[in-house]
Amino acid sequence: MGRKGSLRPPQAEGGCGAARPSLLWALPEELLLLICSYLDAQALGRLGQVCRRLRAFSGRDLLWRRIARGCLNSGFTQLGADLAAGIPVKERVKVSQNWRHGRCRRETLLKWKRNLMPWMHLDGDYLYLSQAEDIRAYRFRPDSAGLQHRPQAVFSGHQEDVCRFVLAGSHIVSGGGDGNIVLSKVHGSFSIKFSAHQQEVNCVDCQGGIIVSGSRDRTAKVWSLSFGRAGHCLHTVQTEDRVWSIAISPLLSSFVTGTACCGHTSPLRIWDLESGQLVTCLGTDFHRGAGVLDIVYETPFTLLSCGYDTYIRSWDLRVSTRKCVMEWEEPHDSALYCVRSDGNHMIASGSAYYGVVRLWDKRQSRCLQSFSLSSPTSSPVYCLRFNTTHLYAALASALHALDFTAP
Incomplete structure (x- = not known):
């Protein structure tokens, strides 16, 4: 027997087959x-x-954790948070190599007859997808990337297509082409609808009992979600440009708007959430028409943006608001409709043509992997989401999945 606090010799369990106790197992x-x-x-x-x-x-997870934090999409953020605690870290490192080398199995999960501009979110066992005026909740099949054919729930309320929506605790907050915002209870039929903008609500975000929305009517608005005041407008911000994207800071102190860049003002601006006043502009050298179509906060101080000028940009508010700290150019000069991050080293982007999804390693300047999901026809990737094993991309007429566990 080994001493207290050490592992027992392997032959005690029929282990390594040594003729005598290994000195290795005698160590604490x-x-x-x-x-x-x-x-x-x-x-x-x-x-x-x-x-x-x-x-x-x-x-053991303890041994693989250090390795995993240097891998692509292994479930660990820059700050060390584990986003996939239920999956062994060693297995995540193996799957990470498939992401790096582009080894995956492709599958079309859903198709619809007319072209749409769908948006989606992942939440545990469910994928939420907007299809025209409705948002549908599809349940994943057990041990599979596939979806059940029939949605578990359908959330209605808009008279025109849903533009964007977010999951906020027990609610779905959506903005539509009818200028309305709809709050729907995830588990139940209760919903609230209120008129938000004079034109379509292109983007919404919701955190900490606050909703922010942006519209083609050149305004961004801050709304209360608190009990008894839901739908009460707290601030109206005159952006002087169409708002395509919006995001609330994780610190709940400010929000950022991405606009069409039709004037001389930076399309990326940060506003104080409490007062609605302009805090700062990001960048100084945007060309006219370089509208920002998607914004993602990675940490309270870092965010990603992408849009019509074909660049993904990384901003660190602690370093500078005048220049981004890193940028990656779409190699085929295509507008970028959406961007997501694993919170660490990997970025995924969706292009405007032929359903092209690209994977990027932030430590490199060139694209890592590319997948064309709608060839020979052309469609933008309107929205993409991923976890440690699968990537989902919503195109004009279909929802596609890339399974990196089974190349």
Whole structure:
């Protein structure tokens, strides 16, 4: 038997098959973990091939966590948060290699007869997808990327197409081409609709009991979601330009608008959430027409933007508001409709032509992988979402999935 605090010799469990106790197993477990922490993924994998006990020991999340944080889309953010705690870290590192090398299986999950501009969100076992005036909740099939054919719920209320929507706790907040905002209860039939803008509501976001919306009518508005005041307008911001995208800071102190850039003002502007006053503009060298179509906060101080000028830009508010800290150019000079981040090293973008989805490693300047989902016909990627194993892309007439667990 090993001493207290150490692992037992392998032959006690029919382990490595040695004729006598291995000195390796005589070491305290803490020291073994320290030694193994210096190994890379390949060395850890080979160590796990020695015997059953080493396979179990070398597969611990603690040993793979450091490696995973340097991988693409392994579920760890820049700040160290684990977004996929239910999946073993070693398995995530394996799947990460498929993301890096573009190894995946493609599948068309849904099709519809007329061209739309769909938007979607992932939430656990459900995928929420806007289709014309409705938002439909589809449940994933067990152990599969596929969806059940019939939606579990349908959320209605708009008279024209839904432009954007967000999930906010127990509510879905949507903006439509009818100028209205609709609040729908996720589990129930209760909903509230109120007139928000004179023209279509192109974008909405909701956090901390506050809704922000942007419209073609050249205004952004701040709304209350608190009980008894839902739909009460707190501020109206005159943006002097059509608002295409909007996002609330995770600090709940400000929000950023992305506009059409038809004038001489920067299309990216940050506004104080409490007063509605302009805080700052991001960037100084945008060309006319370089409208911003999507904005994503990665941390309270960093965000990504993309749009008509074919660039993805990364902004760090602690460094500078005049210049982005990094930018990536779409190689085929195509507008970028949407962008998402794993919160660490990977970015995914959707282009305006032929349903092109691109994967980027923020540590490199060139595109990492590219997938054309609508060839030979052409369609923008209106929205994309991904988790550690699958990527979903909504095009004009179909919803596509890329499964990186089964190349």
